[in-house]
Amino acid sequence: MPQRGRIPVPLVVSLILALGPPAQAQAPARLPDKRVPMEPTAWPFTAIGRVNVVQGPAHRSHCTGTLVGPRHVLTAAHCLFDARLDAWVKPHQVHFVAGQARDLNGGTAEAEAFRFAPGIDLRLAARPARGAIAPEMVGRDWVVVTLRQPLALKPVPWLVLPDADLPASRPGTVVALAGYAADRPYLPVIHRGCAARIDAPAPGQLTGLCESMSGESGAPVLVLDADGSAAIVGIHTAVTQGVRVGSAYRSASGVGVAASGFAAALDEMVKP
Numbered sequence: 001m002p003q004r005g006r007i008p009v010p011l012v013v014s015l016i017l018a019l020g021p022p023a024q025a026q027a028p029a030r031l032p033d034k035r036v037p038m039e040p041t042a043w044p045f046t047a048i049g050r051v052n053v054v055q056g057p058a059h060r061s062h063c064t065g066t067l068v069g070p071r072h073v074l075t076a077a078h079c080l081f082d083a084r085l086d087a088w089v090k091p092h093q094v095h096f097v098a099g100q101a102r103d104l105n106g107g108t109a110e111a112e113a114f115r116f117a118p119g120i121d122l123r124l125a126a127r128p129a130r131g132a133i134a135p136e137m138v139g140r141d142w143v144v145v146t147l148r149q150p151l152a153l154k155p156v157p158w159l160v161l162p163d164a165d166l167p168a169s170r171p172g173t174v175v176a177l178a179g180y181a182a183d184r185p186y187l188p189v190i191h192r193g194c195a196a197r198i199d200a201p202a203p204g205q206l207t208g209l210c211e212s213m214s215g216e217s218g219a220p221v222l223v224l225d226a227d228g229s230a231a232i233v234g235i236h237t238a239v240t241q242g243v244r245v246g247s248a249y250r251s252a253s254g255v256g257v258a259a260s261g262f263a264a265a266l267d268e269m270v271k272p
Contacts, residue, residue, distance in 0.1 A: 048098070064218045065218050068266055079217055086123050100180070100187075106151070107151040117139075117143075120141070121137065139257055144266065165195075165198075173226075175195055176191065176192045177236055182247075203260070204261040205256070213251075218236070221234040234256050
């Protein structure tokens with residue numbers, strides 16, 4: 001188990017799990033599971049997919065990403081960090097598979113380039129403890145992956161909602177977290193009707209009361225409106241107070257990056 005650092009232990013644990021192999025164990029009964037498997041046949045879920053990372057022949061992992069432009073995918077930065085080499089992976093090691101449902105998908109593409117948050121540093125020397133992430137890096141834990149070719153799918157827009165307490169501060173909307181969890185790695189799960197605080201515990205960060213598991217790092221925190229529209233208000237990056245399930249962790253709460261953290265980069269990269 002990781003040692004205590006300057007951030008809560010659950011954050012340290014979840015980062016390690018996101019970089020490790022998926023688990024195949026069942027969730028413990030003491031943690032009710034509000035996640036529901038879904039077929040990604042309707043937007044915005046057709047734009048959500050697996051970010052597959054191949055660190056080597058016997059070292060593979062995945063996270064969740066969202067198509068935010070024809071050639072751009074938003075996910076968690078730590079998914080692209082190879083802890084064994086203490087360095088970022090190369091673009092050719094990353095593939096995005098949109099709307100994967102078992103052996104079917106809506107499109108796939110290899111990564112061409114990455115754009116990280118300014119100042120992000122996940123190297124061992126920058127960590128408060130082995131496996132940890134410094135507190136100032138939590139809000140920088142995002143990356144925009146540029147794909148080699150565009151995917152013919154409708155992207156999901158992003159929405160900056162400063163200091164929002166969702167869904168209370170946006171009546172009529174539903175908050176949802178959807179991703180590819182370690183216990184169902186080839187079919188997305190969704191917790192629909194959860195809650196999220198924007199700019200908490202610090203500006204540019206997000207805290208959520210959404211069921212999640214390892215593999216859902218980078219998953220979009222969505223606001224779904226009654227008219228069928230949807231937007232990303234942040235991304236989930238780590239579970240908190242996680243319960244161990246095999247080599248993975250599950251939790252009813254998590255942290256992540258608010259849309260204000262990556263909106264400027266997306267505004268620049270994704271042309272209307």
